[in-house]
Amino acid sequence: MTGAEPAGGRVMSWAGAPGSRTAGSGGTGGGEPGPAAPVTATPAAPATAATADRAGGDLARRATADPLYRLVAYALEAAHGRPPAAVWSAPYAFHLGSPGLVAAAGWPTAAAAAPRTDGLVRLSSLGHPADSCDLPLTLSGPPPAAPAWAVRPYAVLRALARAGYGPGGTDLHVQGSLTGAAGLATAEPTDCAVALAVADVHTATGEPPDRERLARLLAGVLPDGDDGLRRAVLFARPGRALLLSARPGRRRRHVAFDPAASGARLVLVAVRGEAADRPRDLARAVACARRAGALSAWPPGPGPEPGRSVLVLLPEARLAAVRAAVAEDFRDRGRPVPRFLNIAVAGAARREE
Numbered sequence: 001m002t003g004a005e006p007a008g009g010r011v012m013s014w015a016g017a018p019g020s021r022t023a024g025s026g027g028t029g030g031g032e033p034g035p036a037a038p039v040t041a042t043p044a045a046p047a048t049a050a051t052a053d054r055a056g057g058d059l060a061r062r063a064t065a066d067p068l069y070r071l072v073a074y075a076l077e078a079a080h081g082r083p084p085a086a087v088w089s090a091p092y093a094f095h096l097g098s099p100g101l102v103a104a105a106g107w108p109t110a111a112a113a114a115p116r117t118d119g120l121v122r123l124s125s126l127g128h129p130a131d132s133c134d135l136p137l138t139l140s141g142p143p144p145a146a147p148a149w150a151v152r153p154y155a156v157l158r159a160l161a162r163a164g165y166g167p168g169g170t171d172l173h174v175q176g177s178l179t180g181a182a183g184l185a186t187a188e189p190t191d192c193a194v195a196l197a198v199a200d201v202h203t204a205t206g207e208p209p210d211r212e213r214l215a216r217l218l219a220g221v222l223p224d225g226d227d228g229l230r231r232a233v234l235f236a237r238p239g240r241a242l243l244l245s246a247r248p249g250r251r252r253r254h255v256a257f258d259p260a261a262s263g264a265r266l267v268l269v270a271v272r273g274e275a276a277d278r279p280r281d282l283a284r285a286v287a288c289a290r291r292a293g294a295l296s297a298w299p300p301g302p303g304p305e306p307g308r309s310v311l312v313l314l315p316e317a318r319l320a321a322v323r324a325a326v327a328e329d330f331r332d333r334g335r336p337v338p339r340f341l342n343i344a345v346a347g348a349a350r351r352e353e
Helices: 049-053 055-061 067-080 148-162 187-201 211-221 227-235 275-291 316-332
Strands: 086-095 101-115 120-125 133-136 169-176 240-243 253-256 264-270 296-298 309-315 339-343
Touching: 055 067, 067 086, 067 101, 067 120, 067 169, 086 187, 086 227, 101 187, 101 227, 101 339, 120 148, 133 148, 148 169, 148 187, 148 211, 169 187, 187 211, 187 227, 211 227, 227 240, 264 275, 264 316, 275 296, 275 309, 275 316, 309 316
Parallel strands: 120 169
Antiparallel strands: 086 101, 101 169, 101 240, 120 133, 240 253, 264 309, 264 339, 296 309
16 A cells, blocks of 8 residues: 555555456545446345436446445445445544544545345345445344444444434445555444435435434434534535634634645554564654654544544655665564555535535
8 A cells, every 4th residue: 555645546455356446536436347246035125216326326337436435336236136225435534643633535435325125135245255244224223233334334323213303224335445444434434324215215305414413313322423524524614624612502614624734744654463463563663754844743533542643744755765765674673664544634524416
């Protein structure tokens, strides 16, 4: 993934789906349609005229559409026997190292959805091709047993149904362009993509989902999640950071944050190897990057414990030197060379037409 660029790069070494992808600062990206998730034995609810009329219905066959969104549309149809009624993209998000300051990255997660009326949810993901599942949509009581990856999407679907979005059920397919190995949070963009896609297909045509309501719903059903990252996913703007107020009732505001406009680069540096070695390796990578000309570095998450990556801001002219310095240091010590991922400051989740 070294040197991958959100605007125009075609790389998939961290992604969970086959094929190549392109990502743009508006949160677009993808891979050519690959093998479909397994089809389960439960018959699909017939596609309605409303489903076919919505924009997601022909996305898999639209040559001009972004490959990632063609992929998720195709995969839902292959797995569940009918086209999606909507496809939504949601950007990965990160903290900027200052309290309450978050932004979105130009790499997306996507969700494709189609409504049902029989009280069943059918979940699939190319990241978990052997673990598609059909589950009854129960609004109370213990949730049904589900594959580990599907527990969180099911919780979101259940909360949405209790709020009036899709109590009759939904077919859903999700796919990210990055995995956890990149070091950016994967749960929050997936939560938002699922919530927006499901709310969309269960809302009157032409009426956009209520993002504020969905943000509150997600915070309630997933209190262990990062609400700041979810807000970035839902409300970010290209080239801007989102400043969240700690005081209830105060409006969020956007502030300028566009490294590319000032001749700088924002790069995610992810270390590999054993978890116990990562804090030391991250510190070493940051030290090497600073000596080679990096301006600042900070973790993409808010926690005090180091993870597997850091965000590094550096002059564009020093990008090659920083990468070379870090790579040389790690090779000389016999350590796996960290991976570099260029980050564009992107806009919020959106419906893919």
